[in-house]
Amino acid sequence: MIERLKQTTLIIAGHGSSKSPNQARPARKHAAHIAKKGLFADVKTAFWKEDTRLKDVLEGVLTPEVVIVPNLACSGHINKVVIPREMGLKGELTQTNTQRIHLCKPVGEHEGLPALIAKRLKEVMQERDLAPKDTTVFLVAHGNPNPDRPASHDTTVMMATRIYQHYPLHAILPAFLEEKPFLKGWSKRTTTKNIIVLPFMIAAGTHGARDVPRFIGVEPTEKQSMEMRENAIPAGPFEVEGHHLWIMRAMGSHPTIADFIVDIAEERLSEVPY
Structure with a gap:
């Protein structure tokens, strides 16, 4: 070889x-x-x-x-x-x-990706002393409103399940920018104190940097955005509707x-x- x-x-x-x-x-x-x-x-x-x-x-x-x-x-x-x-x-x-x-x-179909995401989630939660039973993760993908193109939806749902198998916490829920269940409705889907938003985007670009924060109603500072992008330091915590919320860098980096x-x-x- x-x-x-x-x-x-x-x-x-x-x-x-x-x-x-x-x-x-x-x-x-x-x-x-x-x-x-x-x-x-x-x-x-x-x-x-x-x-x-x-x-x-x-x-x-x-x-x-x-x-x-x-x-x-x-x-x-x-x-x-x-x-x-x-x-x-x-x-x-x-x-x-x-x-x-x-x-x-x-790359998103590599068999090692669910374990890698679970490991990074665990690190982030331990660093912030977040209890798994009190934490919901939203795995966010672009999605596609065209029913003839279900790949993003199906892959994200499957990935959420596989991550949970490696690291069970309160819930790991799929959410999308352009199809149901929409990220904008995140607060109606969980009651846990802690929320982690993780873009399931190999190349985050505009969606990870701008659209995801906008859809959940937060605005990271320039420093937070830079540290998230360059050093993988999650932005937050943001106080939103009684929840403590963090945004992680897309795993593609x-x-x-x-x-x-x-x-x-x-x-x-x-x-x-x-």
């Missing part, structure tokens, strides 16, 4: 945003971390709505194999439609005269995500004979 990786280019693919450069930062940081290890011939990032573009990233890539790992929470429209369309792929395996291009499952990306790439290559 080591020799095969040395002949493989890893591409970390994502959505990106022309309005929110922070959305691409986690992918770029993970790429830089992986590149330093020297596992692959090259490590690149590519985005739908930000440079380097998905449609351009394969130009000049000459390695015999290319592995694309979507830096996404679930296998939805972007993973199944946008990335193949923009990159000219034919599915999970695209064979050209000189290359084999592999499209992998997204956690350093272990880089290891998950490598795992997914290696798993894909091991499934397809050289």
Whole structure:
């Protein structure tokens, strides 16, 4: 496998945003971390709505194999439609005269993610002396009002259940920005004293930094936002309708995500004979 990786280019693919450069930062940081290890011939990032573009990233890539790992929470429209369309792929395996291009499952489907989230939740709660029985966690995803695109909803509901299996507390409830159950209605769904809001967004961007606080009725200071983004220090506590509320950084920025990306790439290559 080591020799095969040395002949493989890893591409970390994502959505990106022309309005929110922070959305691409986690992918770029993970790429830089992986590149330093020297596992692959090259490590690149590519985005739908930000440079380097998905449609351009394969130009000049000459390695015999290319592995694309979507830096996404679930296998939805972007993973199944946008990335193949923009990159000219034919599915999970695209064979050209000189290359084999592999499209992998997204980072959000790595089997280690529920345990990683549970571990971070436990750390945050212990640091703040929050009792599990008195704490509700809202796992927040974008969601999609289109019933034909249920991936975000279904993945988030499943993830909430799996996190709870690793770290049972009062409740871990899914909530969404654009479909029911809406994050805006959070206060009607729990009576616990402590509330933790955790964006289930691999690249938080505008949604994690601006929309999530707005939807729950709080406004972190500039310092709180910076410390949450750069140092993973939860913003809070905010006093809202009798609750003590904290907002955590999206888990997509956690350093272990880089290891998950490598795992997914290696798993894909091991499934397809050289």
